Amino acid sequence: MISPAEQRRVVLALCVTQLTGWGILYYAYPVMLAAVAADTGWSTSTAFGAFSVGLLASAVAAPRVGRLLDRVGPRAVMGWGSVLGAVSLLGVAAAPNLFWFVMAWAVVGLAQAAVLYAPAFAALTRWCGSSRVAAITTVTLAGGLAGTVFAPLTALLLRHLSWQGTTVALAVILAVVTIPLHALALTPAWPGAARSPGQVTHDAAGEDDRTVEKAAESDRAYVRRTSHSRPFAFLLAMLGLTGFGLFGATLNLIPFLTERGMGHETAAVIFGLVGVGQLFGRFGYPALSGRLDAPARAALVLGFGAVMVLVLAVFDAPLMLVVAASVGAGVARGIYTLLQATSVSDRWGTRSFGALNGIATVPATVAMVAAPAGAAFLAELVGSYTTAFYLLAALTVVGAALALGSGVRPRGGQTLTVRL
Incomplete structure (x- = not known):
């Protein structure tokens, strides 16, 4: 459990990143759906199906992301997840055909698994101890406002940009907001992340590695x-x-x-x-x-x-x-x-x-x-x-x-x- 000041910093950062992550990686696309279908000629169900592929990829990736999070902590997982989210959205915007569009959304799904509620809940559960319910509730309240904020923002962007340009703009917002916050705020020590097998180089390295391996x-x-x-x-x-x-x-x-x-x-x-x-x-x-x-x-x-x-x-x-x-x-x-x-x-x-x-x-x-x-x-x-x-x-x-x-x-x- 971390200090109250660190808890407040982590909770505030995750409120902002969850609002932004959910708004851009989940709620924005349904607003763009009609524009995507009209521009590409794909049916609405086909265009929406690509988004569903991303959600399924998120579900498949969730257990592996959880195991990785136990080992290295939320800073690395959510930080690199934010990078992946921004890059994958650029892939969505640049997709030349339906196949690559669906593949790009599958990568977006991997990013969702790394940056949305599940890793945030893990961080708050480990760091906030008996205060975790209040912390998780606060973060979900912020996440619950994501559609309220980003649905109209996405609609406003669509007035002035194509759906591809809107997606690029949202990717930039995701990167600018979430990457620094995950890197700078999710810094408290993480149990189990300090050392993994192979990291010890002193005389007792073999014994220490065996201890770590047994624990793992x-x-x-x-x-x-x-x-x-x-x-x-x-x-x-x-x-x-x-x-x-x-x-x-x-x-x-x-x-x-x-x-x-x-x-x-x-x-x-x-x-x-x-x-x-x-x-x-x-x-x-x-x-x-x-x-x-x-x-x-x-x-x-x-x-x-x-x-x-x-x-x-x-x-x-x-x-x-x-x-x-x-x-x-x-x-x-x-x-x-x-x-x-x-x-x-x-x-x-x-x-x-x-x-x-x-x-x-x-x-x-x-x-x-x-x-x-x-x-x-x-x-x-x-x-x-x-x-x-x-x-x-x-x-x-x-x-x-x-x-x-x-x-x-x-x-x-x-x-x-x-x-x-």
Whole structure:
């Protein structure tokens, strides 16, 4: 745990870099999507598919990035990730055809894995100790404003530049803002990063290297044992099912409401209130985390989200009930991010946190990628968005129930479920 002054510096830097990273690497492209399709002649689904490839690449890379982060720390991972993000965006802008465009987005996905929430959460978990929930909450509040800041900024750039020029401008902003902050602010000592095998050159080098290698092998065995345990499997299933249910429902709220006869503008306003609910949920999470252990907290929040989706499926009036249920679903979705961020440390502590959290990031990222189109496809398959919302609520209920099986009993004197 680092000093309060260092914590404030790290949190402030990560607030700025997460807002910028999410805004440029995630929220900006949907704003440019129509311009990309019109200029290239690709269909909207094809153009958006390249972006989805990047998100999938991020999910695939997350476990390896987590293991690397455990070894070298966030300064190197996030610093070079920022460099990769800027360079890969230049590749997107310069892509001569669809193949290279998709490949460039795959590299953007690698950068996302290195600079967005997962490595930031690992840094805050290690450095902030018992203050980690408040620190993570603060950073996610900043990240939650990324779309609010960068969607209109991207639209403004598109008025004066082509989509390629806009992408280049955003790459420059990403580099100028995030590379120096990651290099200058993420400087506290990182456990395990001081020495690796082969770095010692004095007389005891062989013995020291063997000690380091044994420790590394012990950590790898711990990660394998933990990640293959039943509670961890329950955790992954919980994150995947509830992520798909909550993201699928909230991201398809406009077509769901218009199918029920609501005007598009009214539906869009209600959809916007989901974001307000997310902020409310994140503000309230620290108080909730101090009252319930991790499994009960997850079951309560995700069960509440399932009820909100079910209310939307059952009732189409009065309007205020629909609004309240939409905001409530947003509350659950906002807290979902924090549940995912603290799920590993609250159950298994901070040992090998980067590696374990990288694995836990995979189902959440896959759910985020699959939910928009997946829920829409589900609605087509079952014949209506109403029926699809019943099924999404059921998936979320199952995930909430699985949360109760994700608790870990202490063994050997080690506390594995943490109450803050």
